[in-house]
Amino acid sequence: MGLLFWLFDSIVDYLFFYNDNFSNLLILDVPTHEIYVRSSFLLIMLILGVLSSKMIYEHNLTLQENETRFRKAVENFPFSIALIDQNDDPVYFNKKFTETFGYTHEDIPTMEKWWELAYPDEEYRKEVYSSWMDSCSSVIRGEKLCRSEWKVSCKDGSVKDIEFHFTKTDGDQGMLIFNDVTSKKEAENALFLDESRLEALLELNNMIDSNIREITFFALEEAVKLTRSKIGYIGFLSEDESIITMHSWSRNAMQTCEIKDRPIEYRVADTGIWGEPIRQRKPIIINDFSADHPLKKGYPEGHVSISSHLGVPVFDNDNIVVIAGVGNKEGDYDSSDVRQITLLMKGMWNIVKKKRDDDKFREYAEELARKNKELESLDIMKNEFLSNLTHELKTPLISIKGYAELLHEGQLGSLNNSQSKGVSNIVMSAEKLHKRIDSLLCMQNVQSGNIQYDIDVIHVSDVLEKVLYETKLFQGDSLPEIKRDFPASLPFMLGNLNYIEMVFSHLLENAVKFTPVTGSIKVSAYPENGCLHVTFKDTGIGIPKERIPDLFRRFYQVDGSMTRKYGGNGVGLYLCKSIVEGHGGTISLESEPDIGTQVDVILPVMKPTDTY
Template sequence: MKTSQFNDETDIIVNSSPAVIFLWEAKDNWPVEFVSDNILQFGYEKEEFIEGKLKYGDIVHPDDLPRLKKQLNRYCSENTYKGFTQEYRIITKFGETRWVDERTLIRKDSNGKITHFQGIILDITERKKHEEELLLNENRLETLLKLNKMTGYSVSEIIDFSLEEGIKLTKSKIGYIAFLNSSETVLTMHAWSKKAMSECGVNTKQRLYDVENTGLWGDAIRRRKPIITNDYEACETRKGYPEGHVSIKRHMNVPIFDGSKIVALVGVGNKEEDYDTNDVRHLRLLIEGMWKIIQRKELEDSLMIFSKDFEKANNELKSIQSIKKELFDSIGSSQISDRHTSIFDHEAINSINEQQSQVMQDLIRSSEKLKSIIDSMVYMSAESAGKITYYMTYENPEELINDAVLNIILNIDEKNITIEQYIPKNISKLRVDKEKFTDALTRIIFSSIHFTPIAGNIDIKVSEYGNYVYFEVKDNGVGIPEPLASSLFMRFHQFNDIVFDTSWYEVYEELKSNYYIAKNIIEAHKGKIWVESNKGKGTLVKIKLPKF
């Protein structure tokens, strides 16, 4: 083969390979004496380097350039290296950042002076992405493990920790977490990241935001999907921010779902590079994990409170029983049996019996509360483990309601409540899991009993329109005040700066547990449930369920 032909073949092989060949001068920023044509893969023409328009140091990422120079000086000064390898970033002509693996030999003249560096660079960007993805997965799992161990921390501390970890995972500078009300119309800001708070100069920080009128960061809720904005200034939906607010260059916000409802919004900003779908995935998985943990945390806290109530009532019962025993012992041993003493003993026994009856009622209520919370915890555990299975059959709505009422007939009789049913004779059958849907109806009717006065009424209506059957459970009780009514289906909700009548706290956790389970069962049947209630005007629970 002729020399020219061989050279041509060599050029073709070199320039079609992924490795770019360089010959750099051992001078500042490394002027280029030779570079192969395939430098074009990074957008540059070889003439730009050969003619001196660009030095190699000009395309090295500015954050990596000092490290690169320091390492090169060490290799050269120690005089023990013939060659070296190093990884760093370069900037393409299109402004993209690419990772390269440089493999270089040190060339010296006859006097031993270093004159050139001869080597190749390989694009390793994809490999770096995979390595980074593995590292991020490890970090996210490690964070979730830490979250699971934060049993002694408050909900606020858990949320703040998750936010800071989410910022690290996405390599962001700032972030926030906000929670939505049940109707998804109002955002309540819960936490800003530490850096955002330290840089923010806004005097009065807004906490409540109307979703419909909120700018860019409300898009994720309105569109019900993550929104990435890698050029904030060019975004058409942005409404700006108040004077003193942290400057925003890039922004990403992700809605967090509980079933079909958005319950929270997490946002991060000002990453050095563009956000992508991997950032969305890592942030979403982390905050979804946080959401499940704070749900469990709230249940555990409620269980502890109700356990103390149960223990208190139990101790009171023991005390009354002790007093009663002492009284009977004193009566039996007394030598006095006049009429006045008998009257006193009779009144004392009646008083103790009344107290004992009241404490027994308290014990029963406490046990019902404990059962409700435990049921919710068991349901959440089974749901998380994917162990809830639905067995669908066609059932008559009237029979489902009758079974539900029968389950709580003692509670109904105890308050002498009248149950009125309004069900058309030819109502269509529903495709449901009979046991689970009956459980959902039972929990809804049982919850209505809380608000219905003694000798009150609960109306249960069933109707059908098109392909749907509608259930309505209406009581004539005291009603549920806002914002309790709109948060009953959320396993976690915070009521900052809101003061309620303390009597509501006695039933709120139990109601939430019942409504939360009922909601999940109904949504598993592709249905919807909502509450219409005003304090003093009764409560109406509506269910919409497809027939098939």
């Protein structure tokens, strides 16, 4: 710039100011002031040139630093980025791109190669390419950014869900941003499957009135749907896990299978690959059913063709109870499919198990009701039989007892000692039998609720004396020692004399029956808190503590062998309790084996205001 000014100034001086030689004005004979002017301008131009060069250098350096920072940011960007030129061919891939897809720029030098590698399926490639061209058109029309979502095949063979963002940069270049949403899609799909499974379980829980076959068929169809399979089956295992009973086939399997007489039961030991979940006790996935396998046994003609299979055992505690299988999924079975079918079938089994239990309980309840009805009929028959029997026995017994007493008293002639002793035994036996019959009649009245108490004023001391006398009379010398501990002036009570005597007689008879002759029995009676407390205490064989609560049940005896050894019909304590409570009293029993038994009877005494 300075040299041009020097030349320009020399020409001006030559033409307008000096007639000297041009070469002198240019170089050889330049006037002094011109030298100053030209030198100053040259210096200014030099300074300006240096400053301009420095500014340009610094600007270029800044651009280089910005580009470096940009490339570093792009290289470390969390999304995959590709830059493409005006021909749509890739010129740059960042590090995340290679990490995501496995491809480098050497693998994909052109966009054509990208289509070939990323979309090996031709039909899908056409679909994606058409969408890509539409996206490019929208960007060309002025939209700054377009978005699409496609599946991409990676270098390692995996397929990922990728979200694409495309925009034009300066010039004719473009930028592609790839966001890997595979995990997001898997999470969304897992959530969708979980929701679908929960809906299926809710529907199963609502199938209250459905039978087990309807429940299992519904669960199987849902399992096929959740795993995106084509066929499925459910089988129940025997308790020893040796036999599979096929229970349900999916609708598609039933329509496709051409085997007419399908077996229902299979021995686990004879099954092929589909029995492996039972033998290995874990889910088994076979995504290539055509591959060789040592356990494959093939399938019969007409069987559904199988390309893949997933078998899952269902456990109840440690036992396998169900095997569920699905097959012919378009893709590969994975752990998500195992999880869905396992949880669904576990829920189904819990419902089936409850259904079975409910059915068994219903059958049991119906059977129990039928048995109870039969027992009620038998009970009525028994009561009628006992009632008729006791009346039929009592009628001739009265005659026997009456004539025996007449003979014993000598009203029908004198008897020698042997005859008198024999007649005495007849009288005592008839009296015992009479009491047994009265007990049975009393029991019938108690049970039917028809018992009526004719109220008398009872002097308990007299009743106890009579019971003690008759016991000694009937038992003779084979009695344990009986101690009497009650005053003659006990308070009166209101009640039925015959029934109260029956209670005391039964209690004393039991004490005598279970006490050896070397033992002792103590009969006590005394007033206590406005009541009369009567106690029968013996040193007999005693009763186990756990049997005491059952003693007052009708026809209950501690040990059946005791009936044979000691006699009795098991109604004594039952009657005693009924009669005592009917008189407003209580009865209780305490006992220890080999030590003895104590029975306490508490009855209300007669009050001055009582009437009868």
